[in-house]
Amino acid sequence: MTFEEKLKSCSAAEIWQEYCGFLDLSMEEYMGIQRRLLMEQIDLMSRCALGQRFFGGDPPRTLDEFRRRVPLTSFGDYADVLLTRREEMLPAKPVVWLRTTWEGGDFPAKYAPYTESMLDTYKHNMLGAVLLATSSGKGRFHVKPGSRILYSLAPMPYATGLFPDLIEPELRVRFLPSVREARKLSFGQQSRRGYKLALQQGMNMFFGMSSVLYGTTRNLEQMGHSSQESGSRLRSILGISPRMLWRLAAGRYRSRRDGKPLLPKDLFRLDGFVCIGTDSSRYKDELEAAWGVRPMELAGGTEPTCLGTETWSKNGLVFFPDACFYEFIPEQEMLRNLADPSYKPHTYLINELVAGQNYELVITVLRGGAFLRYRVGDVYRCLRLRNPQDGLELPQFEYVDRIPTVIDIAGFTRITEREIRKVIEMSCLPVADWFALKEYDDNGHSFLRLYVELRAGARQSPALSREIIREHLSVYFRYYDGDYKDLKRLLGIDPLEVTMLPTGTIARYEAASGQKLPRVGAPREAVLDLLHRPSAFTSGEGDAGCR
Structure with a gap:
């Protein structure tokens, strides 16, 4: 069944358990999934030329042996294979190749292969994030077919471009603009077209980079301000619908009555508000004040896929147990290694962390991915080891920044x-x-x-x-x-x-x-x-x- 068919035929509890049940895992259960999937990935890598580069002819047989024998890696360790897309050297056949900037590298871009199993996991976790974005508490969510989604993320071949392709077969939604139209436009044109359509038709959900969402908010506020001087002119220019025109008129009345500016929350009623990207924590308060809904943050990237989401409380990221195997370099170890590249930093597992400490993230991409013990270059703070208020027995994180050299x-x-x-x-x-x-x-x-x-x-x-x-x-x-x-x-x-x-x-x-x-x-x-x-x-x- 598709996700939409499940919404019609399954109970809310069943849907929540399928897509968000990982939030009920104990740390022991979470680590059990991590270890099992890591050993499956080691087996896949041992059968390919890329894996043999790190394993030789003797693949690791335990988690401890894997961490002891396989060095920490960076994109340079894979560049000759991935930049030339040598699929015959990979652990599984890629379905799609994604790209991102290779900061400080010999080429302008990095490429990452995604297998069918990786895409299935990505889709499953993104649907869980959609549930959480519309949730008001554990097991309570509001997802409806036909929702209008203002989509303000970079298109393919960037990682965020996967979202429409994976969601549309599962859930009937209306992207603003449509995926077909968006792919003919530059990112800037896509964003402007989406804003115009949202003002015309309304929207239910908003997905985007935090900085772009902030820019969009400012643009909408300016449009709303100009509309106070000429509402009929705005309607003729934008073709605004009667419903949106009513909201505009009501918002304009309240704005004048209260002596406050017209804000996006006066025009839109969002069921879900999702942000990604660096500095998200620095934009959230302003975005919440403008939209009346606090954004829910997602974490991920080209190499690590979609790796974490906030919950209904929107107060910390939880990492999905089936996207990557996670290791963490303490901040002091990271800084020592940056000062002395010959120093080999120690890593810790997710069940060995200390609350309040910063860590550089190290990932092994599961489900046939190409990266082993890979230094993504992202730094996270472990906010807490568990959250009794939300019934979480897992650590929650906050994105801090890139490593200091970026x-x-x-x-x-x-x-x-x-x-x-x-x-x-x-x-x-x-x-x-x-x-x-x-x-x-x-x-x-x-x-x-x-x-x-x-x-x-x-x-x-x-x-x-x-x-x-x-x-x-x-x-x-x-x-x-x-x-x-x-x-x-x-x-x-x-x-x-x-x-x-x-x-x-x-x-x-x-x-x-x-x-x-x-x-x-x-x-x-x-x-x-x-x-x-x-x-x-x-x-x-x-x-x-x-x-």
């Missing part, structure tokens, strides 16, 4: 030392030294802060002001990085800020501290020390401080 801005672009060096080289600016951090504005939204030193003598040029350098580098970032360009085009933001340092500041700091300052992701305390140490700004260039 700067992720709004989920769109991932910037590394390599990209920044390339942009500075292309710009031909007289930059002597630099370092970069991810920082946040007063609203909690992320941006890239680039601290720059110019070469001796260049500081005297009036043409090289901080703003001129910022504009110059922004042009080259947009030219070199298409994802960075999308930040401006889709969200209306240019996330670069430049701070000028006196010539020689970084070198003097490193000499005084005896430590090399990382060019990307420097420790916050080191940066504060650098900026507040008076001796660091004594230079022959006559500079009194940073700007």
Whole structure:
């Protein structure tokens, strides 16, 4: 039966148990599933050339042996196979290949193969997430066929593009715009078309990247504000339906009565609100205030598939037991390894974690996936080991950020030392030294802060002001990085800020501290020390401080 047929013929309890029953697992039961599926994956990998690369002719026979013998891996360990799509070397035949950015890599993209079994698991877990997105408590959900879904996620071959293809055969829904139309449009065109259709027809669910949802919210608020001046003009332009026109009129009346702006919650009644992407936690409060519904967060990615979801309480992610086998590198181990790549960090299993600690995620993709003990580059905080209030005996997590050597801005672009060096080289600016951090504005939204030193003598040029350098580098970032360009085009933001340092500041700091300052992701305390140490700004260039 399809999911829609089950909605008609099965009880709510039966449907909940099938798709969300993993939330009732004990930790022992959860680990039992993890171990069983891992051993099945090891067996599949042992029969293929890619697996033999890691196993040799003697595959691991236990979990402990697997963790002891197989090294932690990165995409470079698979690049020769996956970039050329050598299916004969894989543990199972791929049905589809997905892609994402390879930050700091030799090629602009990474590719990940998805088997039929992986897609079945992905679909099953996504349907569970749909139930949870509309739930008000354990076992209580509101999913109805024919729902209108504003879909604001990147299309295929990106991982988020799988959602429509997997859901439509199972549940009759109306994507705004339709999948067929969306595939003829760019991501930006797709988003604008979806917003227009939602204003015309209404919508029941909203799926999207948190940063894009925030941009959409601002656009809808602006449309609502302009409509107060000319409601008839808005109707003629957008072809708005009588129902939506009524909501607009009622919202406009309340707005004037209460002296408050017209918000999306005045126009739409959402059954479910789902967000994904980095910095989601920083957008949730604003999105809830605007829409009247708190977004439910999903976690995943190209390599790990859909790996976790929040519950009806929307206060922490639970990882699906059948998507990946999970290991965790404690933050201090991760930082030690970044400082000394020869150091081999220890990993812990999901039943060995400490609440309140940050961990870098390591995955082995199950169901015929290609990745073994793979460092995704994502950092999660273990919020709690169990949640008695919701009846959960499993840990819950919060996404923190990418690892310190990668700067992720709004989920769109991932910037590394390599990209920044390339942009500075292309710009031909007289930059002597630099370092970069991810920082946040007063609203909690992320941006890239680039601290720059110019070469001796260049500081005297009036043409090289901080703003001129910022504009110059922004042009080259947009030219070199298409994802960075999308930040401006889709969200209306240019996330670069430049701070000028006196010539020689970084070198003097490193000499005084005896430590090399990382060019990307420097420790916050080191940066504060650098900026507040008076001796660091004594230079022959006559500079009194940073700007």
